[in-house]
Amino acid sequence: MDIGKDLVAASATPLVLAILSEGESYGYAIIKRVEELSSGELQWTDGMLYPVLHRLERNGLVKASWGRSETGRRRKYYRLTEQGSEELTLQRRQWQVVSDTLRATPFSFFQLCPQGA
Amino acid sequence: MANHGDRQVLEDRIAEWRSWVLRRESMNGRDVDELEDHLRNQVADLAKAGLDDEEAFLIGVKRLGELDTLSREFAREHSERLWKRLVVAESPEGAASWAREALVALGLAVAAGVAVKTPELFGLTIADGGPATESFYLRNFSLFVLPLLAGFFAWKRAMEPAALIRLAVPFALGALAVNLIPFEQGGSTEILAALHLPMALWLAVGVGYAGGAWRSHAQRMNYVRFSGEWFIYYALIAFGGGVLMGSTVFIFGAIGLDVEWLLNSWILPCGVVGAVIIAGWLVEAKQSVIENMAPVLTMIFTPLFTLLLLAFLGTMIFTGSGINVEREVLIGFDLLLVVVVGLLLYSLSARDPQTGPGFFDALQFVLVVCALLVDAMALWAILARISTFGFSPNRVAALGENLILVVNLGWSAVLYAKFLGGRGGFAPLERWQTAYLPVYAAWAWVVVAVFPFVFGYR
Numbered sequence: 001m002d003i004g005k006d007l008v009a010a011s012a013t014p015l016v017l018a019i020l021s022e023g024e025s026y027g028y029a030i031i032k033r034v035e036e037l038s039s040g041e042l043q044w045t046d047g048m049l050y051p052v053l054h055r056l057e058r059n060g061l062v063k064a065s066w067g068r069s070e071t072g073r074r075r076k077y078y079r080l081t082e083q084g085s086e087e088l089t090l091q092r093r094q095w096q097v098v099s100d101t102l103r104a105t106p107f108s109f110f111q112l113c114p115q116g117a
Numbered sequence: 118m119a120n121h122g123d124r125q126v127l128e129d130r131i132a133e134w135r136s137w138v139l140r141r142e143s144m145n146g147r148d149v150d151e152l153e154d155h156l157r158n159q160v161a162d163l164a165k166a167g168l169d170d171e172e173a174f175l176i177g178v179k180r181l182g183e184l185d186t187l188s189r190e191f192a193r194e195h196s197e198r199l200w201k202r203l204v205v206a207e208s209p210e211g212a213a214s215w216a217r218e219a220l221v222a223l224g225l226a227v228a229a230g231v232a233v234k235t236p237e238l239f240g241l242t243i244a245d246g247g248p249a250t251e252s253f254y255l256r257n258f259s260l261f262v263l264p265l266l267a268g269f270f271a272w273k274r275a276m277e278p279a280a281l282i283r284l285a286v287p288f289a290l291g292a293l294a295v296n297l298i299p300f301e302q303g304g305s306t307e308i309l310a311a312l313h314l315p316m317a318l319w320l321a322v323g324v325g326y327a328g329g330a331w332r333s334h335a336q337r338m339n340y341v342r343f344s345g346e347w348f349i350y351y352a353l354i355a356f357g358g359g360v361l362m363g364s365t366v367f368i369f370g371a372i373g374l375d376v377e378w379l380l381n382s383w384i385l386p387c388g389v390v391g392a393v394i395i396a397g398w399l400v401e402a403k404q405s406v407i408e409n410m411a412p413v414l415t416m417i418f419t420p421l422f423t424l425l426l427l428a429f430l431g432t433m434i435f436t437g438s439g440i441n442v443e444r445e446v447l448i449g450f451d452l453l454l455v456v457v458v459g460l461l462l463y464s465l466s467a468r469d470p471q472t473g474p475g476f477f478d479a480l481q482f483v484l485v486v487c488a489l490l491v492d493a494m495a496l497w498a499i500l501a502r503i504s505t506f507g508f509s510p511n512r513v514a515a516l517g518e519n520l521i522l523v524v525n526l527g528w529s530a531v532l533y534a535k536f537l538g539g540r541g542g543f544a545p546l547e548r549w550q551t552a553y554l555p556v557y558a559a560w561a562w563v564v565v566a567v568f569p570f571v572f573g574y575r
Binding site: 026027028045046047048050051054055057058059060063064065069073074075076 | 147148150151152154155157158159180181182186187190191193194195470471473539541542543544545
């Protein structure tokens with residue numbers, strides 16, 4: 001399924017926060033994890049993740065530090081801050097509202113039909 | 118699959134890709150390091166799936182996204198990096214607009230010179246005026262040039278007519294205030310208004326600088342940067358101008374000609390206002406030349422001022438002598454706080470917000486705390502003086518400024534402590550400073566337009 005650009009952009013923040021709530025991680029692993037969790041349905045343009053991470057860092061939601069990869073290369077790791085996990089809780093609730101509302105609409109019977117082939 | 122030659126090809130490709138990406142101003146070396154780590158992971162995974170290095174590299178680069186789009190996204194997040202190269206374009210079209218801009222700046226500088234000389238047509242001669250002339254120029258000098266500087270930015274940012282009118286309002290109000298209020302000649306309120314009007318108008322110029330978007334914190338920080346660089350340029354031009362005028366007097370004196378009248382009535386007044394515009398234009402046009410000055414200057418003066426304050430505190434504790442309250446003492450401490458806030462702003466604006474706390478941040482913190490301690494003692498002494506001698510315009514103005522600066526530094530110290538302790542990012546510090554700018558403007562306007570009425574124009 002092709003998910004629209006706006007939705008991808010809007011969901012990037014909560015997804016990154018959610019993945020980092022599982023523990024410290026780095027850019028490539030975050031993207032792999034998103035693909036894995038969405039069974040390949042959510043595909044990002046890889047590079048776009050980094051400006052998002054930098055924005056989260058600037059706003060204090062995540063904390064970055066430089067470390068080494070298994071092969072000894074420089075790698076930037078990110079982990080969730082307290083503020084970040086509060087934000088995640090908040091965003092989860094907001095997305096819940098959106099998703100509940102969508103489900104409650106009269107068009108919900110369409111969901112019974114097989115989704116686009 | 119991955120024999121030695123193949124590896125080398127991959128390394129070459131990655132090196133090429135790196136230098137290509139690094140040409141984008143919105144991405145710096147560390148961003149590219151991060152992207153490179155990503156690319157290498159991708160290539161390794163694809164190679165494991167059976168692709169050769171070259172194919173894997175191509176797919177990896179493609180997945181990173183189109184470079185233009187990517188660099189735009191980075192630019193949106195890191196606008197401070199673009200500050201370096203906003204103006205000097207490399208295309209021929211850019212060169213033409215550069216020349217046009219230079220002409221406009223020059224025209225405005227000449228206009229400022231004309232404006233400063235125009236009152237002479239009405240008998241207000243700069244070089245040998247009486248007290249009435251002096252007081253007129255004292256009150257109005259900023260009005261001869263700052264509206265033109267704001268106009269320069271309004272032109273450059275192609276502001277809408279409605280925004281232009283809003284931009285003009287503070288200048289019109291300022292002109293009305295200093296010329297219609299019946300100040301007592303040479304009185305404190307007049308001198309205070311003359312000193313505070315430039316400050317109020319400088320912040321109004323910032324509205325033009327931001328192209329009307331003065332609410333944006335990023336734009337405010339850019340204006341702070343601009344102001345710092347402008348100050349450096351202006352000081353350099355003033356120094357050069359001084360040397361030039363000194364030599365002029367000397368060499369013409371050697372052949373028996375006295376040219377001092379020419380300097381005093383033409384070159385000095387026109388140069389002082391013209392240089393304001395020229396410095397502003399130079400900062401805009403030549404940012405990359407001077408961008409390294411601000412960090413260097415802060416690095417020299419932050420330790421020196423910290424040392425000075427520590428020595429002062431130490432001496433006071435050692436000798437046990439309190440601050441001797443003289444007439445000028447409050448102004449002196451205000452100046453000290455202005456310098457400290459200036460150093461703070463300067464170093465904040467020049468700092469890469471992505472790096473973590475370092476030695477220099479700790480030093481900055483010590484400086485702020487020392488300034489607060491010294492000032493608290495001065496404030497104590499001064500409040501005692503006010504309670505015995507009562508309020509005067511000067512004392513209230515100085516006290517107000519002191520309080521404004523102390524509040525700024527106090528909260529900055531708290532934010533710095535959090536930042537150094539790893540419990541907060543750098544962004545709150547920047548935001549606090551940019552959010553505080555309107556406070557200075559509000560106070561300056563109060564001193565210009567409210568003080569005269571409160572203190573009976575004296």
